[in-house]
Amino acid sequence: MDLDLRKLRYFVAVVEHRHFGRAAxxxxxxxxxxxxxxxxxEQELDCTLLERTTRRVELTPxxxxxxxxxxxxxxxxxxxxxxxxxxxRGTRRLVVAFSPGLHVADAIxxxxxxxxxxxxxxxxxxWWEPDASLRDGRSQVGYLRRPFDESxxxxxxxxxxxxxxxxxAAHPLARRDELTxxxxxxxxMLDVPRRRTSSLEEKFELIASxxxxxxxxRSVARSYSRPDLxxxxxxxxPAIETCLAVLADRRExxxxxxxEIATATLxxx
Amino acid sequence: MDLDLRKLRYFVAVVEHRHFGRAAxxxxxxxxxxxxxxxxxEQELDCTLLERTTRRVELTPxxxxxxxxxxxxxxxxxxxxxxxxxxxRGTRRLVVAFSPGLHVADAIxxxxxxxxxxxxxxxxxxWWEPDASLRDGRSQVGYLRRPFDESxxxxxxxxxxxxxxxxxAAHPLARRDELTxxxxxxxxMLDVPRRRTSSLEEKFELIASxxxxxxxxRSVARSYSRPDLxxxxxxxxPAIETCLAVLADRRExxxxxxxEIATATLxxx
DNA sequence: GCCGTTGATACCTTCTCGGCATGGATCTCG
DNA sequence: CGAGATCCATGCCGAGAAGGTATCAACGGC
Numbered sequence: 001m002d003l004d005l006r007k008l009r010y011f012v013a014v015v016e017h018r019h020f021g022r023a024a025x026x027x028x029x030x031x032x033x034x035x036x037x038x039x040x041x042e043q044e045l046d047c048t049l050l051e052r053t054t055r056r057v058e059l060t061p062x063x064x065x066x067x068x069x070x071x072x073x074x075x076x077x078x079x080x081x082x083x084x085x086x087x088x089r090g091t092r093r094l095v096v097a098f099s100p101g102l103h104v105a106d107a108i109x110x111x112x113x114x115x116x117x118x119x120x121x122x123x124x125x126x127w128w129e130p131d132a133s134l135r136d137g138r139s140q141v142g143y144l145r146r147p148f149d150e151s152x153x154x155x156x157x158x159x160x161x162x163x164x165x166x167x168x169a170a171h172p173l174a175r176r177d178e179l180t181x182x183x184x185x186x187x188x189m190l191d192v193p194r195r196r197t198s199s200l201e202e203k204f205e206l207i208a209s210x211x212x213x214x215x216x217x218r219s220v221a222r223s224y225s226r227p228d229l230x231x232x233x234x235x236x237x238p239a240i241e242t243c244l245a246v247l248a249d250r251r252e253x254x255x256x257x258x259x260e261i262a263t264a265t266l267x268x269x
Numbered sequence: 270m271d272l273d274l275r276k277l278r279y280f281v282a283v284v285e286h287r288h289f290g291r292a293a294x295x296x297x298x299x300x301x302x303x304x305x306x307x308x309x310x311e312q313e314l315d316c317t318l319l320e321r322t323t324r325r326v327e328l329t330p331x332x333x334x335x336x337x338x339x340x341x342x343x344x345x346x347x348x349x350x351x352x353x354x355x356x357x358r359g360t361r362r363l364v365v366a367f368s369p370g371l372h373v374a375d376a377i378x379x380x381x382x383x384x385x386x387x388x389x390x391x392x393x394x395x396w397w398e399p400d401a402s403l404r405d406g407r408s409q410v411g412y413l414r415r416p417f418d419e420s421x422x423x424x425x426x427x428x429x430x431x432x433x434x435x436x437x438a439a440h441p442l443a444r445r446d447e448l449t450x451x452x453x454x455x456x457x458m459l460d461v462p463r464r465r466t467s468s469l470e471e472k473f474e475l476i477a478s479x480x481x482x483x484x485x486x487r488s489v490a491r492s493y494s495r496p497d498l499x500x501x502x503x504x505x506x507p508a509i510e511t512c513l514a515v516l517a518d519r520r521e522x523x524x525x526x527x528x529e530i531a532t533a534t535l536x537x538x
Numbered sequence: 539g540c541c542g543t544t545g546a547t548a549c550c551t552t553c554t555c556g557g558c559a560t561g562g563a564t565c566t567c568g
Numbered sequence: 569c570g571a572g573a574t575c576c577a578t579g580c581c582g583a584g585a586a587g588g589t590a591t592c593a594a595c596g597g598c
Contacts, residue, residue: 003346084316301587
């Protein structure tokens, strides 16, 4: 049982390049070393992670799983080192994750005023796994849009985000002030993208180019507003809830204070 | 940035014992090695983690933080390995770990008959950490000899293994049919070996060469029986318990079925 | 003040990691 | 269809890290 962080890094590199030689180059080691290290992981885990021919490198199910796990672990280690340094310097630090479109500046400002000694930072939450940075420790608090995996988290609903239909500005429906889901029947709808590599920009690009219409949270539509796109409320679509989230076992003073200040800020507005 | 999982484990051990020597003993390494590894972590993180005098070992704030972080990371790694194995076993597969000398063939045969589609396999459990393969996911069920770390495990006692004294065949005590612990007073006893590289074969070799006598479970003595060794029951030595063990949170169908079949097999014999 | 305990240091051994050379399989192209 | 290019695997070697033994130095208890 000797799973090494170095080996995990190697594995991640190979997966991302789908190519031993190039991965080795990026890692500043030679290809044979990489081959042997990957094989070592496979032996330690006693399972095949990569199907490799001289022509292509493909992930097995176990490999796919390990790739995910490795990313999380490496991120967690990096965050941990950061926090150890913070603890050593006596500086206290709070990182807030936020789903695209949600505004955290007010709360952060209020918090910073109350705790001038605490360093604050924000990181974007990836929409396909909004809770990831909370779980791997890169952030302590999240302003997240539901749904996400809430197991092990303490969540405080803070608002509703109505869904709007986002379409090309020239679309016939854009002449209406508001829509119902019935109006969208027969329109080509863009689903939630499956691949996590696809960004929201990509999605709006598709919409603008006339590939279809998408239902998105209003706050997202607003942040990405552009002249060639229109968004109109869909009155009968269920709104998307947004909430504050923290790890359930992370109840230190700093985090509790932030939650309090954040909810107070909300009430004031 | 060369934070190693091994070093994290070392650090956790030192923190939990608040004592380098005892931690080293638990880790099956020597104390100087541990001292150096801890210092290496401190250099890599560029901060002091432990205040140590010859009399006490105390945590600094950074050390306290790293202790928390390390626990989380190690747990995360273990869980990750577990999930990779699960992903790999899309094909259904059950691996049974067994302490040396315990017989699992009957149960496996019965299980294989009932589940012809499930691949079965056995792996030996290393005596110094019989539960390791359960925890790291290489096995799902164990036939293990106590004692071992049962935290997080569900265990079902399945029998007693009386202790026998194992000695050279020519030893005076070998002329007796059974012994008591009083008979062993004054004999040189071979302790449980410290180094985890030492095998049972090695131990029996030592006994045969006249280095001493050892108390071992009867089933072990039987599996390793050889003409130049004799083993005699020690009537008043507490018997060693054997049990079935599974991870407490591993209650899937396959595992439950195996436990049922295994206990039924035991009752029949 | 002496002795036992405990962590640190010095020195040696062993094993893993990384590099280089090369083999063997597969795809491409003439 | 065969020659060449590409790319991962294997064998062997050197350097460095990890582990062991012996010993020192500091601190506490009596």
